[in-house]
Amino acid sequence: MKERNRFLASIVAWALRILFAIFCILPIYATVIVALTPDADMMRPQLTPQFWDFSNFVKGLRFIGERLINSFINSIASVALALVIAVPCSYVLARYRFRGRSFLLFCLLVSQMMAGIILMPSLYSVYNNLGMLNSRLGLILVLTGVNLALAIWILFGFFQSLPKEIEEAAMIDGASFLTMLLKIVVPMSGPGIAVSAIFVFINTFNEFVVPLFLITKSHLFTVTLSLYTLLTDTTMRWPLMAASSLIGMVLPIVIFIVFQRYIVHGLTSGALKG
């Protein structure tokens, strides 16, 4: 009896797992089908790919190739900038007790809440007055800013879990704060830094609202912006849109899958609470 129950339970579990997997893949599968269809056959219903026309990917690459590079540059620059600021900030927050510390931590939480579309009109008007619209540097600064809280928060959790003793020993041996940070703390916090870098990278690469408000010149368009122009184009070029979507999602997906262990591990070790 018990054996039979267990057998039934495992069948149900498998059925559910497969259902969930189908649900998660379905939109991407649908996109693949459309991406493989020639324009002329677009209105023909298909459950499985019938045409295997790869030319859309060539068109898609021509369409968003340059924008991929833009997005990539923005993301890499934001990750670097965010880490340079976040590592010392979160280290100080994790190690030292000072006046206003808990207020700062609270501000971090709130700022994660307030980011996004709420602040964009205001940022737009500030940038407009400063003449910083359509500037790559300006975009990168905002992208870094809206992700900084997340990076600090992740690293803060990670630094708290590191043992203090090694750093204290280094300090006693006469290491300066900066030496200690670079030679001891950073090498020990590989996973924490990796997790925050991954999240900042994916977040900035996927960001749509910020460039939507700040960028209007097409040579600075990000992948997300150019996809949006396809989505709102009056002549719906579905296959091109599908192929470009697939090209645009490759990088974040690859990063996510390659670093999956880091991401899950980062979460388990309490790195990501925010």
Add this chain to the structure above:
Amino acid sequence: MFLIYLLPIANTVFGAFWGYVGADAGHFVGLGNFQKIKSTIVPTVLRTLVWTFGSVLPAIVLGLLLALLFQKDFRLKKLFMSFCLLPYSIPLIIVASCWMFVYHPNFGIVNVFLQKIGIIKEPIQFLSFKSAMASVIVVRVWRAMPFAFINYYAAMSTIPLEQYEAADVDGATEFQKFVYITLPSLKSITSTTLIILTVWTFLVFDIIYGMTGGGPIDVTSIISIQIYREQTNMRDFGTASAWSLIAMVILVLLSALYWHLFPIGDSSERA
């Protein structure tokens, strides 16, 4: 770094009570900006709440279920895990475009499938007036579920195995183990996930803007859409700020409510 947040917040609060367009330009207008959007405030806020809770609660329940399904090792676990985390890594605007290929009346895969097996004759208009909100909510659930899943999965892997072994010795059923061991250990992760997803979802712009643009006839126009419209179409920083301020106030109230309902103590991080 707080300049990036504090300055715009202050600017927004200021802007909400200042005139920018027409005769009011450059004056303090009191509640004038709110007056201008008065007729849309209540329906928009209600729509935003429907959108938020309609997608956050199912996402959390499904994420928990998914985490339970992945709690024990099984064959191909890694592969399935990658599949189920996939939605979380894709840019939201691409999510919107991918779902267009699911929902489209002519070649959308759901309509094609349902017609092929003969359940429906006419294609379902997923993004029509009646069903657009439900359709975009499904997309949001699709996107948010993996986040809840990964959180629960991580939290479950920290529950000591001894607890389950002890329960086995005592002859507990799977259900009892779930209710008495698993669930109590997930309290703090549930409250954090709930807060984060609520805030994120409340402000989501890309999915709705990409799929419906707030329409048809405003059924899916939530606060974030209104902010964008006022700013871009009306070029009115005042009303855009007024909407932002409304969103901020609601978010603060919601977080305070959560804080009150599920207090997160410093020490209970692993509890």
